[in-house]
Amino acid sequence: MSARILDGKAVAAEITAALADRAKTLAETPGLAVILVGEDPASQVYVRNKGKTAERLGYRHWQIDLPADTTEDRLLAEVRRLNDDPKVHGILVQFPVPKQIRQERVVDTIDPRKDVDGLHPRNAGLLAQRRDGFVPCTPAGVMELLKRTGEPLSGRDAIVIGRSNLVGKPMVQLLEQMDCTVTLAHSRTRDLAGHVQRAEIVIAAVGRAEMVKGAWIRPGALVIDVGINRLPDGRLVGDVEFAAARERAAWITPVPGGVGPMTIAMLMANTLRAAQR
Ligand code: NDP
Numbered sequence: 127m128s129a130r131i132l133d134g135k136a137v138a139a140e141i142t143a144a145l146a147d148r149a150k151t152l153a154e155t156p157g158l159a160v161i162l163v164g165e166d167p168a169s170q171v172y173v174r175n176k177g178k179t180a181e182r183l184g185y186r187h188w189q190i191d192l193p194a195d196t197t198e199d200r201l202l203a204e205v206r207r208l209n210d211d212p213k214v215h216g217i218l219v220q221f222p223v224p225k226q227i228r229q230e231r232v233v234d235t236i237d238p239r240k241d242v243d244g245l246h247p248r249n250a251g252l253l254a255q256r257r258d259g260f261v262p263c264t265p266a267g268v269m270e271l272l273k274r275t276g277e278p279l280s281g282r283d284a285i286v287i288g289r290s291n292l293v294g295k296p297m298v299q300l301l302e303q304m305d306c307t308v309t310l311a312h313s314r315t316r317d318l319a320g321h322v323q324r325a326e327i328v329i330a331a332v333g334r335a336e337m338v339k340g341a342w343i344r345p346g347a348l349v350i351d352v353g354i355n356r357l358p359d360g361r362l363v364g365d366v367e368f369a370a371a372r373e374r375a376a377w378i379t380p381v382p383g384g385v386g387p388m389t390i391a392m393l394m395a396n397t398l399r400a401a402q403r
Pocket of ligand 1: 264287288289290291292293294311312313314315318331332333334352354355361384386387389390
């Protein structure tokens with residue numbers, strides 16, 4: 127059996143087209159501000175793609191580039207300025223930030239009503255209590271992809287590999303809300319292979335090239351690969367050994383073209399919601 131491909135690029139295009147139509151009907155044009163500190167090449171690409179998508183949708187968009195030696199106080203002052211600007215509905219600080227800046231302080235300073243990345247403890251708490259807040263974009267995008275398979279999720283055994291605040295932890299909560307039985311694996315997990323072999327849904331969010339072996343995948347599983355890893359030869363691969371996993375899974379996401387475009391689409395959805403509020 128060869129898995130069906132979950133085409134994140136196509137789904138994201140569908141979602142963003144609908145958002146562009148909705149944005150036109152709003153009294154206020156959605157506005158997204160993205161802050162980039164330093165010149166990390168991968169972050170530059172992500173920030174550029176977010177900006178291009180915002181513009182394509184007819185949103186207002188600001189990119190604020192700060193030098194790598196920016197102090198924490200300077201960055202927090204910029205965040206507060208955006209908090210106070212009524213034209214700005216969504217604020218995103220691209221992580222990682224340089225070492226002199228504490229990520230937690232940045233997250234805590236963003237107005238939770240403008241926290242379109244869903245990282246503020248208030249939004250994380252709302253998600254944990256199944257209440258209405260901003261959900262982090264990548265796990266929200268993964269849920270959209272899972273829904274598009276048309277497969278029932280209730281009662282199924284899922285594994286999330288990776289426990290970051292940005293991806294793994296909110297992912298666990300969203301799957302639990304769909305009544306999955308969820309295992310959360312991390313770097314101290316014993317027998318990862320055994321856990322993956324039992325899972326009907328596998329979400330890999332580690333950042334280690336092809337660490338989830340195709341042979342571990344339970345036949346018929348849904349496999350979502352969040353990882354983005356650049357090999358020495360320049361190729362981008364995920365956390366899952368794609369070719370081998372594809373022979374066993376029922377559905378699988380490619381890298382690139384799977385979760386990545388969905389993350390941006392969900393960022394645009396959150397920004398529109400922030401403008402609607
Ligand atoms: P983090 O580095 O914050 O977290 C990685 C997690 O993987 C940690 O919880 C770590 O465990 C766990 N881990 C590390 N080694 C192992 C191992 N051998 N076995 C099991 N678990 C392990 O990464 P992020 O969550 O931010 O991102 C994960 C990946 O997803 C990255 O490749 C990133 O580039 C990608 N990403 C992609 C996005 C997209 O739009 N497609 C968006 C965001 C991220 P521990 O906690 O014990 O250290």
